[in-house]
Amino acid sequence: MILVLVGPPGAGKGTQAKLLCARFGIPQISTGDMLREAKRSGTLEKRYLDIMDSGGLLPDEAVIGLIARRTVEPDCSNGFLLDGFPRTVPQADALDELLANQDGRRIDAVIQLDVARPLLEERLIHRRTDKRSGQIHHLVYNPPPPGAELEHRADDRPEAVAKRLDAYEAMTAALLPFYEEKKLLHRVDGVGKPEEVTHRVLSAIGRPGSGGE
Ligand code: AP5
Numbered sequence: 001m002i003l004v005l006v007g008p009p010g011a012g013k014g015t016q017a018k019l020l021c022a023r024f025g026i027p028q029i030s031t032g033d034m035l036r037e038a039k040r041s042g043t044l045e046k047r048y049l050d051i052m053d054s055g056g057l058l059p060d061e062a063v064i065g066l067i068a069r070r071t072v073e074p075d076c077s078n079g080f081l082l083d084g085f086p087r088t089v090p091q092a093d094a095l096d097e098l099l100a101n102q103d104g105r106r107i108d109a110v111i112q113l114d115v116a117r118p119l120l121e122e123r124l125i126h127r128r129t130d131k132r133s134g135q136i137h138h139l140v141y142n143p144p145p146p147g148a149e150l151e152h153r154a155d156d157r158p159e160a161v162a163k164r165l166d167a168y169e170a171m172t173a174a175l176l177p178f179y180e181e182k183k184l185l186h187r188v189d190g191v192g193k194p195e196e197v198t199h200r201v202l203s204a205i206g207r208p209g210s211g212g213e
Contacts (some may be wrong), residue, residue, distance in 0.1 A: 001079040007113030008168040010120035013110035015177040017083040019198045053154040064094045109205040110179045113190035
């Protein structure tokens with residue numbers, strides 16, 4: 001199964017990706033996580049690092065190469081879930097082409113998580129990630145356990161959050177119709193407990209009760 005999660009920053013893509021991947025036994029491929037890992041290990045070019053921290057989008061070619069290499073790894077043979085890619089129509093075209101070159105693979109479903117902007121801002125500004133486990137927390141809704149080693153993302157500062165939300169709105173103007181036309185797009189309300197949102201996603205893609213429910 002090949003799934004794509006789209007949605008504005010803070011919609012819960014990373015949170016849902018972990019729940020859905022556990023259900024389907026497929027890996028999560030997050031371009032944001034891959035780029036942050038490159039940042040931590042010092043391999044991300046300075047010009048890309050500056051773009052990311054300020055809330056801008058990297059050039060298409062910088063992320064398409066990452067996906068092309070990652071999706072041919074052995075753990076992707078039964079499918080994968082893309083979180084944060086594609087974000088532009090050129091990225092979506094490149095994805096179709098690279099899947100076609102992998103024995104004619106295709107996307108099964110594109111899931112868009114809908115959340116209103118004021119709630120997105122609130123979620124991002126209070127997000128903290130546990131450095132050791134990678135677990136995503138919210139200081140109010142899902143507080144971290146005592147002793148967690150917390151990271152506050154550079155792009156979760158209010159000015160970068162506003163830029164990311166604006167960039168998403170501009171980008172989806174073209175990306176969502178692209179998938180709507182292909183009859184792959186499923187819009188899901190992303191407000192509610194994470195498990196409730198997962199339930200909605202599974203129903204939307206015609207897999208209610210998947211993964212041992
Ligand atoms: P990326 O890491 O993909 O960030 P994003 O799309 O901005 O999304 P986020 O990770 O901020 O939010 P999310 O939807 O995953 O929400 P989460 O589950 O954490 O990209 C970062 C940067 O990398 C980009 O800005 C760009 O520079 C670059 N980049 C990446 N991909 C690229 C590409 N394809 N092309 C070009 N550049 C690219 O949840 C957020 C918060 O809400 C958390 O605190 C969580 O606990 C809470 N929460 C989640 N669900 C719920 C719920 N149901 N109820 C209450 N709280 C909830």
